[in-house]
Amino acid sequence: MPQRVPAREVWRLAVPALGVLAAEPLYVLVDTAVVGHLGALPLAGLALGGTLLSLVSTQLTFLSYGTTSRTARLHGAGRRADAVGEGVQATWLALAVGLVVLAVGQLVAEPVARLMSGDPDVAEQTVSWLRIALCGTPMILVTMAGNGWMRGVQDAARPLRYVLAGNALSAVLCPVLVYPVGWGLEGSAVANVVAQTVSASLFLRALVREGVFRRPRPSVMWAQLRLGRDLVLRSLAFQACFLSATTVAARTSTEAVGAHQVVWQLWTFLSLVLDSVAIAAQSLIGAALGARDSRRARGIASQITSYGLVFGCVLGVVFAAAYPVLPTLFTTDAGVLAAIPHAWWFFVALQPVAGVVFALDGVLLGAGDARFLRNATLGSAVLGYLPLTWLSLASGWGLAGIWTGLSLFMVLRMGFVLARWRSGGWAVMGAVRT
DSSP states (O other): OOOOOOHHHHHHHHHHHHHHHHHHHHHHHHHHHHHHTTOHHHHHHHHHHHHHHHHHHHHTTHHHHHHHHHHHHHHHTTOHHHHHHHHHHHHHHHHHHHHHHHHHHHHHHHHHHHHHHOOHHHHHHHHHHHHHHGGGHHHHHHHHHHHHHHHHTTOOHHHHHHHHHHHHHHHHHHHHHHTTSOOTHHHHHHHHHHHHHHHHHHHHHHHHHHTOOOOOOHHHHHHHHHHHHHHHHHHHHHHHHHHHHHHHHHHHOHHHHHHHHHHHHHHHHHHHHHHHHHHHHHHHHHHHHHTTOHHHHHHHHHHHHHHHHHHHHHHHHHHHHTTTTHHHHHOOOHHHHHHTHHHHHHHHHTHHHHHHHHHHHHHHHHTTOHHHHHHHHHHHIIIIIHHHHHHHHHHTOHHHHHHHHHHHHHHHHHHHHHHHHHHTTTOOOSSSOO
16 A cells, blocks of 8 residues: 655645745845836846846756755665765756856857847846846856755755845845945846855855765766756746747737736746645655655655645635636736636636646656656647647637647646556656666
8 A cells, every 4th residue: 555644744845845936036026126116127127137047047947856856865765975965966066057157148148138128228238137147147056956955855944044044135135235335237136146145155054064075976967967958858848838828928919918927927826836745745755766665655646646636726716716806916907807817717727737737747856757757748838838829829819729728738748747657657766766
């Protein structure tokens, strides 16, 4: 019989993970509010610069998710020193990749900003912010690696404290640098770098205190990069889908893109909420497989899946009930409000599906089954989201067509991950997945 774990073990990991996931979006809101009072031009520069920086960091989340998977297996096998050593190698890799991104980013910041903005004044503001903010890239990646190895050894509390410490300091510093000091938009970028440096320094200090310093080991870092390759390709599939949806909505009408933005931001927020359960699954599944405890791994997978389904159903009911009020908190534009229902009910109906998909994503990520997840995501994008999204533009289906594409994407992904879960092929035992 599969062996479950106490519910408190799941929530002990999931709740702090949610705090870490939510910290960055909340800080971005503060940053946006501060810069917004400088005027439309600096705000546009922040929006474009922040999007570019976010695109880079999003593609490198393997430093967090991949490290959790590898570290958790070693932790489950009772090899804590080796587990932390995996975190050391991930940190070396984060520093190396971060420096490369910093150097390349400085070179391409201006041409990319000009290409994307089409307005020389906006491009100038974007480059001004981005070149400073890029200096924090190595620290962003060190923080990702730190989150990864700490989750792997099932320490969820410290990452939350470290991330909050950096963001809280920066939230206080940002308005001071922007206004009294008079640095304007550049002050926002400096505050960003300070936040990332403080958080990364705390993770580095934690590694030093573990007493497991190791020189860079290329063999380990190459193994991490192989896992990262699959996760990067998976992330690129997501980005292609989401960018296509926004582009098609923008070409449909001003009201359509406004409505899509409102519902999409809610979808993104709830994805973070559901992803916190998936992060708990990564840690627990990896540890069970590392300990060669098949019953425990399968029990946790079933348990996490049921939690995701229940959680998704609850969110669906809550947001269905909130429909008469919630959209008006985001906009008072009559055209946008009239368009929102074309996406809203897809968003509501998809919550149970998303709960299952994200939960099983966590299970498979914890098992290090990245190649399967890459193929499932790419297949779902090519068969579902992308063709329906662009067909909706050609056929005039509007938001309903775009969100039908997302629905098919999620249903296909659910079919793939459920089949993989039921097959048991993901449950490879041992401290290292081969």
